[in-house]
Amino acid sequence: MSARYKLWYWSDLQGRGEFVRLALEAAGIGYDDCARQHGAEALLDDMERHAAARGPFAPPYLELDGMVIAQVANILLYLGDQHHIGGATIADRLWLNQLQLTIADVVAEAHNVHHPLDGNAYYEDQQDAALIAAAAFREDRIPKFLGYFERAAEANPGEWLIGDRWSYGDTSLFQLVEGLRYMFPKRMAAIEGAYPAVLRIHDQVAALPGIRAYLESDRRIAFNEQGIFRHYPELDVAGDKRA
Amino acid sequence: MSARYKLWYWSDLQGRGEFVRLALEAAGIGYDDCARQHGAEALLDDMERHAAARGPFAPPYLELDGMVIAQVANILLYLGDQHHIGGATIADRLWLNQLQLTIADVVAEAHNVHHPLDGNAYYEDQQDAALIAAAAFREDRIPKFLGYFERAAEANPGEWLIGDRWSYGDTSLFQLVEGLRYMFPKRMAAIEGAYPAVLRIHDQVAALPGIRAYLESDRRIAFNEQGIFRHYPELDVAGDKRA
Known part of the structure; x- marks a missing residue:
């Protein structure tokens, strides 16, 4: 691995991209979180650039040497093989x-x-x-x-x-x-x-160690009401109401 | 491949299982569609049997020599590699x-x-x-x-x-x-x-040829209102109503 991974995902939320970020951070794999560096407009431009040839349907996607890999499970399958953080058999x-x-x-x-x-x-x-x-x-x-x-x-x-x-x-x-x-x-x-x-x-x-450092860094975006897991108090009840 | 695949999926609908059936049929790979042969009760019993060790969360799943593979994309990834109906690179x-x-x-x-x-x-x-x-x-x-x-x-x-x-x-x-x-x-x-x-x-x-034969056989279950793709006339409109 000489090249550095480019991760493209929304810059202001954890969302589906967080599953990729966590694996990279735990393994100590270097990556550029591109939309956090260059903004959401750059993400949309980059998606447009890939639209004609094996592009992503949606973020997150990972780019390395021009190869684009999208869909979280697919990205992790790839990282698992390349960096020995998946299954060996x-x-x-x-x-x-x-x-x-x-x-x-x-x-x-x-x-x-x-x-x-x-x-x-x-x-x-x-x-x-x-x-x-x-x-x-x-x-x-x-x-x-x-x-x-x-x-x-x-x-x-x-x-x-x-x-x-x-x-x-x-x-x-x-x-x-x-x-x-x-x-x-x-x-x-x-x-x-x-x-x-x-x-x-x-x-x-x-x-x-990699996760502890990540969670304490400003690379970890706080949960918020833009992502997948949103806290709306009215939706949370401890017990089984319907039963 | 000496053993024969066992496919476990609901017996009265296409659903997610159909994506697996179609790949098997197109490739001419022999399989037993177990719940169609033994009933839905047998499917529930079989899931229970696998619950303690690497079992499926839900059907469909494929069993071969005791190994259980669930999740459609995962099953197809496996079949793609084993039977050369996936990517080679x-x-x-x-x-x-x-x-x-x-x-x-x-x-x-x-x-x-x-x-x-x-x-x-x-x-x-x-x-x-x-x-x-x-x-x-x-x-x-x-x-x-x-x-x-x-x-x-x-x-x-x-x-x-x-x-x-x-x-x-x-x-x-x-x-x-x-x-x-x-x-x-x-x-x-x-x-x-x-x-x-x-x-x-x-x-x-x-x-x-494999698909043509399959679609004409009674192995192809007709679409119905038990599966994923259901026809409810009230949900179908030709044009953009909301625009």
Whole structure:
């Protein structure tokens, strides 16, 4: 790797790009977070430049020596292979990709909570629908997904999702817990104790030197109401209201 | 490959499983569509059996010699490598995976059209919300996604998405067109002519011997209102109503 990665993602939010940033930071891989350096206009220009040839549908995407890689799980699959932060065997690679794709499903559903009707409209204009979508997500989906990742963590005899060292699946699981805690603090406080292996991995990732340094730096953008995981107090309830 | 693949997916609908079925059928790879042979109860039992060790979050999943692979894009990545229906170079593999993941995004959004508020509730109980979600999907999202795939198809000098022979990306693009036509016949009739390269690939896939035989067989389940692409006439409008 002589060239330096260019990461293109929105400059003022964590969003889907954060899963890529975390893997790069944990591994100590140098990268330019281009839109943070050059602005959102530069991101739109860059996407336009790639539109005719194997371009991204949407950010985030990674560029290296002219090759563009988009879709979070795809970027992480590539980084996993290149930098040994993925699976080493075919079985481990497929399993890790499967877990990452399931995290991507949670992310899409979390976004749908605050934008159930129209991704291009304001939250405030679909708030009534969001109240219903949030209840279903909080009560049915969070426990189902976290229960799945708990079993995934337990299935590995080591301390991480695969093998005996961290992989991009672990940094992604960390971010999922962080995001859900920010979005639904009451709900998560009420239920997260049921997922000790997930929380253990979260804490282990937080303690990785690269992640610790990143979280303390100004490269880590704070959660806000532009990203995927948004805190709208009216959408957060601790218990099972619908039951 | 001495063992025979076991595919596990719901027995009465195309859904996400159809993307896997189509790739297998086009390539002439033998498989047992287990739930169609043994029923939905057997599928639930089988998932339970895998719950403790690298099991699926949800169907579809493929089993071979005890290894379970879930998530459509992950299954297709594996089949692509094993059966030479994916990319041969790293760049082609990543690009094809990126396209498949973008198709997965359309699929998730299409499902959200008829279930914007709660995936576990009936369509009839969220129909008002679905009317709004459908308008956004029809008018903003379908053109944006199809425009992207049109450019992807044009980016390849050959007749397919990559190289000069079909890959799983082509069979998936075929299914996307089929599904959108079933779900939104008026809207698609009005706009699909703007995407000639996408339609050309659709027609080429339909003419593949394995696909032609499959579509004429009783292995191809008809589209219905259990799957991802559902036809609810009230959700389909030809023009841009909101504009």
